[in-house]
Amino acid sequence: MTDTTDTQAPATPLGTNPVAPAPAGARTAADVVTPEVVAQLTRGVVGSGRTANHTPFTGQRLAELPESTPEDVAEAFARARAAQGVWAATPVRARAAVLLRFHDLVLERQAEVLDLIQLETGKARLHAHEEVLAVAVVARHYGRRAAAYLGPKRHTGVVPALTKVTELRQPRGVVGHISPWNYPLELSVGDALPAFVSGNAVVMKPDTETALTALWARDLLIEAGLPAEVFQVVIGDGPVVGPEIVRHADYVSFTGSTRTGREVAQGAAARLVGVTLELGGKNAMLVLRDADVEKAAAGAVRACFSSAGQLCIAIERLYVHESIADEFVDRFAARTKAMRLGNSLAYGADMGSLVGERQLETVTRHVEEAVAKGAKLIAGGVARPDIGPLFYEPTILEGVQEPMAVCAEETFGPVVSIYRFTDEDEAVERVNATAYGLNASVWTRDGRRGHAIAARLRTGTVNINDGYAPAYGSVQAPMGGMKDSGIGRRHGSEGILKYTEAQTVAHQRLIPLAPSFGMDDEKYAAFMSRSLKVMKALRLR
Numbered sequence: 001m002t003d004t005t006d007t008q009a010p011a012t013p014l015g016t017n018p019v020a021p022a023p024a025g026a027r028t029a030a031d032v033v034t035p036e037v038v039a040q041l042t043r044g045v046v047g048s049g050r051t052a053n054h055t056p057f058t059g060q061r062l063a064e065l066p067e068s069t070p071e072d073v074a075e076a077f078a079r080a081r082a083a084q085g086v087w088a089a090t091p092v093r094a095r096a097a098v099l100l101r102f103h104d105l106v107l108e109r110q111a112e113v114l115d116l117i118q119l120e121t122g123k124a125r126l127h128a129h130e131e132v133l134a135v136a137v138v139a140r141h142y143g144r145r146a147a148a149y150l151g152p153k154r155h156t157g158v159v160p161a162l163t164k165v166t167e168l169r170q171p172r173g174v175v176g177h178i179s180p181w182n183y184p185l186e187l188s189v190g191d192a193l194p195a196f197v198s199g200n201a202v203v204m205k206p207d208t209e210t211a212l213t214a215l216w217a218r219d220l221l222i223e224a225g226l227p228a229e230v231f232q233v234v235i236g237d238g239p240v241v242g243p244e245i246v247r248h249a250d251y252v253s254f255t256g257s258t259r260t261g262r263e264v265a266q267g268a269a270a271r272l273v274g275v276t277l278e279l280g281g282k283n284a285m286l287v288l289r290d291a292d293v294e295k296a297a298a299g300a301v302r303a304c305f306s307s308a309g310q311l312c313i314a315i316e317r318l319y320v321h322e323s324i325a326d327e328f329v330d331r332f333a334a335r336t337k338a339m340r341l342g343n344s345l346a347y348g349a350d351m352g353s354l355v356g357e358r359q360l361e362t363v364t365r366h367v368e369e370a371v372a373k374g375a376k377l378i379a380g381g382v383a384r385p386d387i388g389p390l391f392y393e394p395t396i397l398e399g400v401q402e403p404m405a406v407c408a409e410e411t412f413g414p415v416v417s418i419y420r421f422t423d424e425d426e427a428v429e430r431v432n433a434t435a436y437g438l439n440a441s442v443w444t445r446d447g448r449r450g451h452a453i454a455a456r457l458r459t460g461t462v463n464i465n466d467g468y469a470p471a472y473g474s475v476q477a478p479m480g481g482m483k484d485s486g487i488g489r490r491h492g493s494e495g496i497l498k499y500t501e502a503q504t505v506a507h508q509r510l511i512p513l514a515p516s517f518g519m520d521d522e523k524y525a526a527f528m529s530r531s532l533k534v535m536k537a538l539r540l541r
């Protein structure tokens, strides 16, 4: 967290969090989203209607955008399908080179996309920068490793030496990609990179409110060498355009809420196409009695309030050992109350805005209901309209219990509840007692203990002595959710092979797998049975 002692801005009567001062000459929405920029970026959209998006910082309209009808979605798939064959026939190393060039371009031109991400999501620049890092890491990984993941693999045949077996990886065809607003660079184009490098075309539906960020990244990918027709974008209302994507796609990659994910899964199941679902969470952090309390308090600020808590892997439940709980709560609360809120297109704010009315309504409802039913506010708990219409202070609650909504439902905002525990086994049970299973965090000075606890948690990722970034950023390893948090994984081998169909090619040589050379059926059966025993004795796999 940033040291706040040099901040001049006073606390306002509305709350205690200071306001990050805007630097002199800071860019505004009008400087960044000019008519020329909008015209350039929206060329890539197949859409005959009109819609618009808005910036959470002020609530004002940011850009007028094309809107896609169901016919436009069909047209986008037709265009993508027509282009996919040539792209799939391009050698994998050439496709991978596009990702490596994209890596460099994103890092070089990051200032452009940081402005767009901030304007479209309202997040602090440091949190927007996490997206740049994540996308670059994914581009590097699949740029370097795609050929190894996708290349032909030899397997032992049923009759070794006589049966030559090769596993090939064929692209699915056209992937339908539906993404949310909270990480508009990373979860749109970032997640589509392994689909492209494995030879697929993609029809993408970003969230309308954050479409410019995805379109910016599309332009950059084309500059890096991706054929434009291979990457189609459609924009429009989720319940209208989303099901159309599922109706046409050869594979569906969805990131969003568990509720929508279930609908997407049903649509995909009816068509027998594969699907990845990256869904919600109610993630927990466990602070064990031997934890470094100061580090845990600083880590909790990042884990709970990055992107104003609108992060699927953010921590919303915090279990702290009773013996250190008072000290932890004091330190965590002090850091939280010192966080600077800000809305300028510059570094310096520790937290930005919520993205929309719906988020503000949920956050307010969860906090007010909990307080009305007896929970205690340790920090925050108020909106900050003095900064922007959707700002809300980072909020810590204690004394939360069932049936308060904040106890079990995903808030997806800057709200965390602290629970004290004395028995570690019981704490593990409470962490697991949720329908979700996305991410967890364990704090301890004893690495072995941390690993032992991690193995007992039912979550797709566990971070020891950090909140979420190490597991998410380590892209050689899979990332995704158990239980209601999803199906499938991004990153690593699973994150790319899902965009392919496995094809086994077996080449039978010299003798067939059938009675031959005058052998009758009975002799053949006995010979093969003996052969299997020999193969096991030879320790063949």
Ligand code: NAD
Pocket (backbone or CB within 6 Å): 178, 179, 180, 181, 182, 183, 187, 205, 206, 207, 208, 236, 237, 238, 239, 240, 241, 242, 243, 255, 256, 257, 258, 259, 260, 261, 263, 264, 277, 278, 279, 280, 281, 311, 312, 410, 412, 438, 481, 485, 486
């Ligand atoms: P959402 O489900 O409302 O929307 C996600 C996307 O789906 C949007 O593009 C939306 O337009 C589209 N959509 C809406 N209705 C649809 C339908 N019927 N068919 C197909 N598509 C439809 O989710 P949201 O509010 O935009 O995002 C927040 C949620 O996403 C949170 O629950 C969060 O935890 C989750 N999320 C998960 C991950 C992850 O990796 N597990 C990452 C980010 C966000």
